Amino acid sequence: MKRFLQLLAAGLALAAASHAPAQSAYPSQPLRWIVPYPAGGGTDNLARALADAMQPSLGQPIVIDNRPGASTNIGVSVLMQAKPDGYTIMQAENAALLFNEHMFAKLPYKPASDFTYIGTIGRFPVALVVHPDFPAKTVAEFVSYVKANPDKVSYASPGNGTPHHMAMELFKQKAALGIVHVPYKGAAPAMTDIMGGQVPTMMLDLASGLPIIRSGKVRVLAIALPQRASALPDVPTFSEVGFKDVNAYAFHGLIGPAGMPQEAVNRINGELHKAMKAPKVVKLFADFGFEALPGTPQDFYKLSRAESERWGKVIKSAGVQLD
Template identity: 65%
Template sequence: MIRKLKTLGATLALALCGVALAQGSYPSQPIKWIVPYPAGGGTDAMARQLSQAMQPLLGQPLLVDNRPGASTNIGVAALLQAKPDGHTILQAENAALLFNEHMFAKLPYNPATDFSYIGAIGRIPILLVVREDFQARNLAELVAFVKASGGKASYASAGVGSPHHMAMELFKQKAGLDITHVAYKGAAPAIQDLLGGQVPMMMLDAAAGRPHLESGKVRALAVALPQRAKNLPQVPTFAELGHPEVNAFAYQGLVGPAHMPAEAIRRINADLQRALQSPEILKAFETMGVEPAPGTPEDFRNTARALSAHWGKVIRTSGVRLD
């Protein structure tokens, strides 16, 4: 009965949305932009930059609403409880888009069917870094160090199931390495222990790592992209160093609830594309280490689902669980 009522409610909401859009009234009210992370972080900064750039284009306020917790599931729940009329959207990334469906036994949503894919925002390169004075000066020396440690080497991450964690798990699997995971509550405390010498290495996204790279306190050994990062051209790729399958990045995009009207998706996507090409966003993203990823809703959905299938294999092999 509950399922039937939900289906009926979604059908009625979609019909009403269609009438409103047919009358050319979208958007007819402020748009809530859910960020499933605390204020002040990288995802939040991207959301606020983009919302400011898109607001004049959409003609309605874009209100950032931070809903952190539970590996982004709190933010996703808030999205899926909203009317699918295009006035509530979510800035989703690896957890909601790619990882959670493989890490939770009973995830209360299915990203393949419960999201309306609006458009990708960008990707943030992930780097393997060590402290500047660490004994391994390149990737080959790091691999030798790990193998010589007999399983005693460790690495830090921003938390279980984070892009940093899964990037290192991928590297471990492809390089045949035994490294102990030390999980932190965020990138900041992990970096502090890296700098303090408590852990010798970590995978770190370019946005969080940029200040430390520029200060010379940490050294990047490789970037997990098929080509060198645009903002870090001096850092070689894993592929260049003999590990072509180590590709990982933090992926960001906008989604709405399922059954969001096609016209609302097209409108937000069109204005997102314009914002991603604007000088202010290009400059802001360069500062944050974000590489814009313009494209259609179909491009975004296809890429996200392909990446989910890829990471599902990595997660199953690693045995990482979040429940």
Template identity: 60%
Template sequence: MQRRHLLATLASGAALAATPFARAQGWPEQPIKWIVPYPAGGGTDVIARALAEAMRGPLGQPLLIDNRPGAATNIGADLVAKSKPDGYTIMSADNAVLAFNEYLFSKLPFSPDKDFSYIGAIGKFPLALVVHPDFPAKDFKEFFAYVKANPGKVNYASPGNGSPHHLAMEMFKNRTSTFLTHIPYRGAAPAMQDVMGGQVPCMFLDLASGLQIMQSGKVRVLAIGSGARSKLLPSVPTLAEVGVRDSEVFAFQGLLGPAGLPAATVQRLNTELNRSFSTPAVIKRFADIGMDAMPGTPEQFHQLARAESRRWGPVIKAAGIKLD
């Protein structure tokens, strides 16, 4: 009798222990919706599609890109935050969702810290300070001296208010006690065109959008906001090298789901995301745009996002930037 009771207890315990494994094995049983909070064809969209293709084989289901642009990424982020936590809705998230918008908007319909399951970081690419080739400064030292001597008279372009490019220059101004005048555009392409054309003399430009024109000489690259020199632009000094403190400025992306995703689902997605970074197609795509892959755990991604939020909050508040 005691033996039968022991066997029954062991069997019951084994069944309970197997439940998460069984759930992990059963998921996914249908296509996964991958929200991209930007229009089709942009950098975030291109990266998501490359990763989705690399992950579909191991997961055994297609990952379908669903572009939901608008409200500085808040439309897509809110949709995901309110989705059922069953592993069938995930999203690409960047600086806007995770670090900027909680300061740029008076009220968000979601909490970047509490309303998402952090799956894993995707990658980051630095922003570089560029000027038109005819600008009267051949290097960073001359640029700094010029803007210092001409407060408010030097304009700078950005893809729009609250963009990483805009905030990178605000951080630069904050750290160097300089004053440049912001000229916001509707996207990176028109901003770059006017800097190349000389209508606006300078901007912070991300490598994903501007690497080709940087390498072609259509703009002059004065400094790069990375922790170390870029292999793609080895002759360009970092902002730290030229004396700008706490000056690493980069755009980063990661993968989120709604809060409450099962731990086994988060782990499976994290595993396949990290594995995708070693596939030839993803390696090539990242190399083409100067993105550095950031394999790691969900916890590391969450820590990065919150650290960036704490770093950028004071910059945004000091500049008095609001998007509503």
């Protein structure tokens, strides 16, 4: 009897197992994509285009969650509180990945260890622009004019600690310029004052600035990339005009909380790469002057850490602190 009961129990267990629902493959529910900037900007538009292109193949909706503020630290805080199950990701750029660890004395996270690196997206180039009335038509003339008028020329940026601010600080250090920073609350008001001539110059990202560059409302002198930008093929790089180390851009990628399942990382990385080839996304990249940089999670991590080290030196030299 005892043997019979043991066999009966084993048979019941096997039957129950055979009728149990199989574990759902990833993803089995909607994903949340945090954008640490307001809706309607270049980062937000990029995120929405990529998410729309990824959804059909993923088989699940991707919900954009805008969490702007505090140099992207609000968005990072939301990400850090999420379960590392692959259903909450964030579009990160220079602030979260590279700058904040050098600008905040008490940052509540460590980019090297507190993120899961999913994949690079690409970069928004930045360019040195001036008002059309500014008496410099080349970088050499710009440098000569600023040096002849130390601390009398000002430059705009969308705010302290932005890629635009740090790009000009990098150029300022390499060219030994005395030029005064005027931070604004966003790219739009900075561009308005550049076009109006209230401030003569700035480093302008092409996502925001291509329309006013092409309209002639500002004059572009150089692009801060190792090679010429496809969106402005006639504009020289800083390297071509004698400043080989002035490379700066808004660098974007996808991250998640530390400890995400590898299955989720691989799936999102693969879908991201496919989405970057979608015709609508390719067109948006071209319209924004955005350069795609697909890569593995390991590529993303290595590039982020190398860029953080490079910018840490610039930030320290400039004395930029945000707390």
